[in-house]
Amino acid sequence: MKRRSVMNTGENEQGLRKVLDLTRLISIVLLLLHFYYVGYDAFAQWQLTSKFSDRILANIDKTGLFQPFHKVKLIVLVFLLIGLIGVKGRKDGKVRYKSCLWQLGIGLTLYFASAIVWYLPWDPIVRGEGYMLSASTGFLLILTGGTLLSRIMKVKLSEDIFNRENESFPQEERYLENEFSVNLPTRYTHKNKIREGWINIVNPFRGSIILGNPGSGKTFFCIRHFIQQHIQKGFCLFVYDFKFDDLSRLAYNYLLKYQDQYRVPPQFYVINFDDLSRTNRCNPLDPASMHDLTDASESARTILMALNREWIKRQGDFFVESAITFVTANMWFLKKYAGGRFCTLPHLIELIQTDYSKLFSVLRTDPEIQALINPFVSAFLNDAMEQLEGQVASARIAMASLSSPSLYYVLSDNEFTLDINNPAAPKVVCAGNNPQKQHVYGAVLSLYLTRLIKIINTKGRQKCGVIFDEFPTLYFSGMDNLLATARSNLVAATLGIQDFSQLKKDYGRDQAEVLFNIPGNIISGQVTGDTAKQLSDRMGKILQNKQSVSVNSQDTSTSHSQQLDLAVPASKIAALSSGEFVGMVADNPDMKIRLKAFHCEIVNNHKAIEREEAAFVDIPTIRKITLEDVEDAFLTIKEDIIDMVDGLITEMQADPEMAQLIVNKTIPESEE
Numbered sequence: 258m259k260r261r262s263v264m265n266t267g268e269n270e271q272g273l274r275k276v277l278d279l280t281r282l283i284s285i286v287l288l289l290l291h292f293y294y295v296g297y298d299a300f301a302q303w304q305l306t307s308k309f310s311d312r313i314l315a316n317i318d319k320t321g322l323f324q325p326f327h328k329v330k331l332i333v334l335v336f337l338l339i340g341l342i343g344v345k346g347r348k349d350g351k352v353r354y355k356s357c358l359w360q361l362g363i364g365l366t367l368y369f370a371s372a373i374v375w376y377l378p379w380d381p382i383v384r385g386e387g388y389m390l391s392a393s394t395g396f397l398l399i400l401t402g403g404t405l406l407s408r409i410m411k412v413k414l415s416e417d418i419f420n421r422e423n424e425s426f427p428q429e430e431r432y433l434e435n436e437f438s439v440n441l442p443t444r445y446t447h448k449n450k451i452r453e454g455w456i457n458i459v460n461p462f463r464g465s466i467i468l469g470n471p472g473s474g475k476t477f478f479c480i481r482h483f484i485q486q487h488i489q490k491g492f493c494l495f496v497y498d499f500k501f502d503d504l505s506r507l508a509y510n511y512l513l514k515y516q517d518q519y520r521v522p523p524q525f526y527v528i529n530f531d532d533l534s535r536t537n538r539c540n541p542l543d544p545a546s547m548h549d550l551t552d553a554s555e556s557a558r559t560i561l562m563a564l565n566r567e568w569i570k571r572q573g574d575f576f577v578e579s580a581i582t583f584v585t586a587n588m589w590f591l592k593k594y595a596g597g598r599f600c601t602l603p604h605l606i607e608l609i610q611t612d613y614s615k616l617f618s619v620l621r622t623d624p625e626i627q628a629l630i631n632p633f634v635s636a637f638l639n640d641a642m643e644q645l646e647g648q649v650a651s652a653r654i655a656m657a658s659l660s661s662p663s664l665y666y667v668l669s670d671n672e673f674t675l676d677i678n679n680p681a682a683p684k685v686v687c688a689g690n691n692p693q694k695q696h697v698y699g700a701v702l703s704l705y706l707t708r709l710i711k712i713i714n715t716k717g718r719q720k721c722g723v724i725f726d727e728f729p730t731l732y733f734s735g736m737d738n739l740l741a742t743a744r745s746n747l748v749a750a751t752l753g754i755q756d757f758s759q760l761k762k763d764y765g766r767d768q769a770e771v772l773f774n775i776p777g778n779i780i781s782g783q784v785t786g787d788t789a790k791q792l793s794d795r796m797g798k799i800l801q802n803k804q805s806v807s808v809n810s811q812d813t814s815t816s817h818s819q820q821l822d823l824a825v826p827a828s829k830i831a832a833l834s835s836g837e838f839v840g841m842v843a844d845n846p847d848m849k850i851r852l853k854a855f856h857c858e859i860v861n862n863h864k865a866i867e868r869e870e871a872a873f874v875d876i877p878t879i880r881k882i883t884l885e886d887v888e889d890a891f892l893t894i895k896e897d898i899i900d901m902v903d904g905l906i907t908e909m910q911a912d913p914e915m916a917q918l919i920v921n922k923t924i925p926e927s928e929e
Contacts (some may be wrong), residue, residue, distance in 0.1 A: 290314070440455055440457055448513060533663060569765050709723075
């Protein structure tokens with residue numbers, strides 16, 4: 258800490274004060290003698306003269322002090338200025354140079370211009386009085402102005418009232434690129450200079466999270482560059498497009514532009530439930546990718562949790578786990594039956610809506626799931642219908658919300674598989690949602706995501722990126738595992754969310770904290786509350802200059818110090834403009850980044866982007882389809898399940914051993 262103070266103590270100070278008082282007294286005495294000399298007539302009229310004073314004045318006059326006219330006034334002014342040099346008035350932050358200089362200027366003008374009075378056609382006595390009055394006024398104004406000058410605080414405090422310069426810090430200005438990196442050009446301010454820099458995400462496989470309230474620019478300034486540069490560097494890609502077709506159109510056109518970057522040109526696929534003419538059909542429950550009961554259980558958990566977000570916080574509850582077990586058993590039955598011919602989500606929805614007696618009879622034919630369904634069969638046979646409905650009805654009702662012709666059409670066939678990073682058949686897949694139907698569509702897309710991540714997060718595959726805009730609108734219980742293990746399998750996950758509180762609301766606090774803390778790269782636009790505080794703490798502290806001034810009647814002391822303080826306070830993160838971002842990046846052992854933190858503006862070439870987007874083409878139409886075609890597919894699936902169940906019941910009745918598995922109990926329609 259540096260400390261500077263103006264302090265004088267002891268006898269020297271007292272002696273100096275006496276000398277200064279004496280000089281001011283001399284200036285006053287000389288001025289009075291001058292007035293007595295030039296205004297003698299006035300003093301005589303006032304009867305303030307005497308022979309003694311006249312004799313003294315005559316002797317002084319012989320020295321030439323009073324001639325010429327302004328000589329003595331200049332001497333008076335010199336003594337006055339000497340007396341003012343050492344004046345130490347109490348400091349006042351409200352006193353300004355401007356007011357002091359005005360008083361000094363007016364005082365000097367009156368002091369010297371008062372001589373003009375002698376040239377006015379007035380009575381000599383009146384002229385003497387006018388001269389003395391104007392000169393005295395000027396003298397007092399000079400004395401007052403000079404005294405006020407000593408009260409001005411000469412310490413200049415920082416003019417950076419928002420502490421912007423103090424909170425600026427050096428940032429990475431090198432362009433660090435490798436075969437996987439995402440590089441974003443930036444502009445930042447440091448030491449009152451605008452500098453150019455880069456956000457270098459040299460290892461996207463360590464996970465990236467992009468935060469920002471609506472309008473902060475996370476899609477326009479960040480996500481679009483992730484899509485472009487991933488495709489430019491030959492990544493396979495899965496894009497979750499919350500507001501279809503904003504990101505899908507970008508991905509399609511960038512794929513057309515950079516197809517030559519791939520050893521095997523990837524195919525482009527779209528999953529979209531609104532415009533069926535521009536969607537590919539894909540079965541997320543493809544039996545070929547479902548190897549054991551755990552796969553079925555994971556899929557059942559995903560779809561039910563996505564449909565009932567409150568269940569996320571109730572995992573382990575008896576009725577929640579019962580519903581998951583019930584759906585798992587039905588799913589695994591369809592996977593095993595006829596080589597998985599009916600193993601699709603639409604067929605599953607229709608199967609679990611089947612009458613209890615028929616459904617349980619059919620499910621009992623598969624020995625692998627008997628342990629799963631026995632509690633339900635037992636409750637049914639023992640007339641524990643309230644318990645059974647509590648276990649099963651929630652699954653039935655939730656799954657029934659997906660009963661839609663358009664969903665059935667897309668989900669019931671396979672035009673492509675979800676192994677997007679297969680080196681022999683790479684893919685770029687865009688899955689579109691609709692904000693107005695996000696609850697239903699999000700549940701189905703969550704199932705796609707669960708199956709896709711299970712497939713791509715394996716060794717020996719091509720580098721791959723998964724990008725999620727508005728990630729909390731999906732449910733995926735294994736995202737923390739993906740972020741933790743994907744690096745070794747060359748899977749780069751990028752999560753776009755608006756705020757940490759949004760993640761907590763949809764995933765629960767524990768899961769949200771894991772998802773928020775695992776990614777190595779974090780880019781945040783404007784956020785508030787706990788999110789801003791966590792980011793501020795994560796970015797750490799920097800050495801900042803502090804200045805303080807202490808004022809009393811005796812002296813003024815200034816203290817300068819340096820201390821560690823937050824590099825980017827939470828209040829500053831909450832006030833970021835669109836396009837401004839803060840955050841930190843991760844590095845590689847072979848590509849070290851010393852300056853990982855950043856607080857900058859990402860630079861977009863808006864005119865170039867406008868020209869680029871003007872040349873974009875629309876996603877092509879895949880097929881021409883009519884409402885009749887969609888309705889036919891919907892009815893066909895219902896008939897498939899009815900025929901399958903009735904056919905199996907008939908076969909069981911014809912076989913004495915199988916007939917024992919038929920549940921004969923029937924219940925009144927009112928209980929169903």
